[in-house]
Amino acid sequence: MFKLFRENVRIAIGSIRTQLLRTILTVLIIAIGITALVGILTVVSALENTLSSDFASMGANTFNINRYESNTRQRGGEREIINPIISYPQAVAFKNKYSYPLTQTSISFTATSTAEIKFEATKTDPENKIVGVDEYFMANSGLETSSGRNFTEFDIKNNTYNCIVGSDFEKGLLKDVNPIDKIISIRGAKFKVIGVLKEKGSTFGNSQDLRVLIPIQVARSLFTAPNINYTMSIMVSKKELLDQAIDNANSTMRRVRKLSPVKDNNFAIVRSDDLINKILSITQYLGLASWVIGIITILGSSIALMNIMIVSVTERTREIGVRKALGAKKTTVAFQFFIETLLIGQLGGLVGIILGIAIGYAIATAIDFVFVIPWGAISAAFLTSFTVAIISGLYPAIKASKLDPIEALRYE
Structure with a gap:
């Protein structure tokens, strides 16, 4: 049986060589469909991996309370603010009133996204984010230091001029020096670096590593813009208590906001897992689109492959007649064309998989996505090309096996 299979493979390769141009064109048609399928699925996988990495940094078993959106509406001739900012007194009031078991609450705010940082005679471009935080911010946000330490309760309560910098500072402003205990200047204030954050990379071109964390009260004294919005981040130690903790936080925040029972929430509660699930659900449509594009192209390649095999059967009619006259069975002839x-x-x-991964990698690299080998896409492409070959080869193989040997030998 194996000897017969090997002989059929040898004959098939010989036949492919005699029709090289036609075979190359057919292979390219199939490859285009597989490339479209694998390429898009590779980019989708890279997008999902990037989003998972980025939003996982929000921290496990956490939820945030923040401003939902900023707009107003007319009501009885008066302009009503639907979703006002969360002020510092409200944030502190929430933290003091919220006492659900096994939780810790962090308060933070973005002071500016255009800060200029100085170290000795060197300064950065005005593209650094300054964030006012407390001692729980890093734990609740899933952040870690690559060197140095986190803020302590003493740092926050005593408003120490300490700071934690993003990893990009080790490549730029604090390059070739040990950042720990170095003094940097922010708006004329001197801060001692006590820690460096682990690298987080970029999200859609926005670097997560160009930020500086400073104690929240120090940030409030340096950055006094009106209408500063604060965010509360709550981490729950046990995942099974997360839903109850959110319900309790919702009722606590409604009391802080002084909302009557008939009024809707004018703040947002965002779970760390809900946020990523909503975004990743969008990528399902991209995956569906890739399958539609791939199937349409593969349908065309199936027709082309079937056509080349039908033509091959017609051109080799005398050969089939000779084989049958020498005793070849129908299954043997059919198997030869099927192989x-x-x-x-x-x-x-195979060509389509290689091209698809290469194109997907190039696109993922160009838009700064985290590339992963799309094993699912490769498996889908292999299965698809195998199915195409079976469907396309079935009819020509059956046609070849049913040829009458006498009539085939007479064929010119």
Whole structure:
């Protein structure tokens, strides 16, 4: 049986060589469909991996309370603010009133996103984010230091001029020096670096590593812009208590906001897992689109492959007649043409997989996504090319096996 299979493979390869141009064109048609499928699925996988990495940094078993959106509406001739900012007194009031078991609450705010940082005679471009935080901010946000330490309760309560910098500072302003205990200047105030954050990378071109964390009261004294919005982040130690903790936080925040029972919330509660699930659900449509594009193109390649095999059967009618006259069975003849179709189909699939991964990698690199090898897409492409070969090769193989040997030998 194996000897017969090996002989059929040898004959199939010989036939492919005699029709090289036609085979190359068919392989390219199949490869285009597989490339479209694998390429898009590779980019989708890279997007999902990037989003998972970025939003996982929000921290496990956490939820944030923040301003939902800023707009107003007319009501009885008066302009009503629907979603006002969360002020510092409200944030502190929430933290003091919220006492759900096994939780810790952090208060933070973005002071500016255009800060200029100085170290000795060197200064950065005005593109650094300054964030006012407390001692729980890093734990609740899933952040860690690569060197140095986090803020302590003493740092926050005593308003020490200490800071934690993003990893990009080690490549720029604080390059070639040990950042720990170095003094940097922010708005004329001197801060001692006590820690460096682990690298987080960029999200859609926005670097997560160009930020400086400073104690919240110090940040409030340096940055006094009106209408500063604060965010509360709550981490729950046990995942099974997360839903109850959110319900309790919702009722606590409504009391802080002095909302009557008939009024809707004018703040947002965002779970760390809900946020990523909503965003990743959008990528499902991209995956569906890739399958539609791939299937349409593969349908065309199936027709082309079937056509080349039908033509091959017609051109080799006398050969089939000779084989049958020498005793070849119908299954043997059918198997020979079927193997030939499978070889062409799998060759097209292999070329398409390589091109698809290469294109997906190039796109992911260009838009700064985290590239991952799309094993699911590769498996789908292999299965698809195999199915195409089976469907396309079935009819020509059956047609070849049913040829009458006498009539085939007479064929000119």
